[in-house]
Amino acid sequence: MVRIRMPLAWLQLRRERTRLLVGVSGITFAVVLIFMQMGFRSALFDSAVGMHSGLQGEIVLISPRSVALIAMEQFSERTLYQALGTEGVASVSPVYVESALWRNPETRVTRNIRVYGFNPNEHVFALPGVAEQRALLKEPDTVLFDRGSRSEYGPVPRLIERQGEVVTEVDERRVRVRGLVTLGVSFGSDGHLITSDQNFLRIFGKRRTKGLVDIGLIRLVPGTDTARVLADLRGRLPQNVRVLTKQEYKDFEVNYWNTSTPIGFTFTLGAIMGFVVGSIIVYQVLYTDVAEHLAEYATLKAIGYGDRYFLGVVFQSALILAALGFVPGLAIAWGLYELTRSATLLPLFMVVDRSLLVLGLTFAMCLLSGVIAVRKLRDADPADIF
Structure with a gap:
């Protein structure tokens, strides 16, 4: 035994x-x-970096006065297009960010929501649902709603699946929600909308004539040395922008939440x-x-x-x-x-x-x-x- x-x-x-x-x-x-x-x-x-991770580009331009995504400062769109003269840069895309008042389509109660605008002819966001619905954004006053938004914005995903679109207001402008994307909430925002640059400027009319952008996205020619292009851009572009890699931009956002809050x-x-x-x-x-x-x-x-x-x-x-x-x-x-x-x-x-x-x-x-x-x-x- x-x-x-x-x-x-x-x-x-x-x-x-x-x-x-x-x-x-x-x-x-x-x-x-x-x-x-x-x-x-x-x-x-x-x-905090959900949107940052979805950007399709190797280099990002932001204003040096920007604190975080919840407190972006604009810079001249002309500065972004100056980057096209740098060897190895394939294309540039402006990205617009702003907060607006969303009206719940059922209760009619308003709530802050974050809105992103971009050129739908370009591949800017690698977020689920964006690429498949870019053509919809070319229609006037059309937006895509983040299915990960909190329920306080209304049963938008259910309404989209049932009737195809939802009509409501963003900053007192009538818009149509034609589709859903996936981004998710953060500590800085409970909901998101994605739309075209033209629709963005229609909603935020005061920015139409200023030629200002919040984020500049730069895509490089495949095989290009990112470090070399980064150094060239930092030497050539004016001091009114910060030139960051995509990872540095994510670290910039994380550092804000980690140290400044x-x-x-x-x-x-x-x-x-x-x-x-x-x-x-x-x-x-x-x-x-x-x-x-x-x-x-x-x-x-x-x-x-x-x-x-x-x-x-x-x-x-x-x-x-x-x-x-x-x-x-x-x-x-x-x-x-x-x-x-x-x-x-x-x-x-x-x-x-x-x-x-x-x-x-x-x-x-x-x-x-x-x-x-x-x-x-x-x-x-x-x-x-x-």
Whole structure:
């Protein structure tokens, strides 16, 4: 008959089932808190650059006064077309961005919505639904509605599927919604419209004669060295524009949300607090366990067991607690991700990299608590106890 030797650490933890349950629950709570804070932070950044990721071009021009997509400043369209004289540049496209008042087609209540305008004859957006419906945008006062917009804008996707188009108002101008695209909400905007440059200027008539654009998109000849063209453009174009790669433009947006708003800091602090709370809970469990068995540990110490053995026992307890707490924490966080994504339409997904990172933090949290708790055990002197 094979006899299985149970680890001393597990036997000690199992002996006080209530304490074990409290410890595992505390770690589970900490794991869920860390997952949610990291998930919200990631969703913030991913949603902030949803439009940026959909741009079909290697280089982007913006005004140096632009702060983020929610606070764009315009620059001269003439500057954008100057880039055509640079070797390696295949084409340029102006992109217009503005906020407008959208009127819910059912309730007639108005709500801010972000509008993007571009030349429908050019491939500017690689967003689902745009390429297939560019021809519709050539019709006057026609827009495409983001199916990922919040429900406060009205049941537009359902109405489109049922009747083919929706008639409403944008900045008090009558428009027809002829199709749907997929972009998704962000912390800066709850809904989006995409239309042609001409329709954009019809809606925002004050900008028609100014010749100003918000974003300049530059596409390069295939095989062109992007770094060389970038350097040429930065040397040739006037100082009223910033010349960025597409990735630099995305980093520019992420940096704004991460450093210039309290949101990024808040989510990071929340994850740190989860780590601290979990560490304290594990420490209390391990410290109490060591204190209650101090006499037994001292006896083992008297017959020759060294500090390394006791450290191993405490570390085993810490790792067992980490494993028992992480698994339900992962499952709960996964469910909360699904619930939050359905309620807010934010891109909140459980990814492997984040799961492994939280797993590592959980083990680190428990091992750190074990290191602190074992100090009492090292001070245990058999002569003092007996």
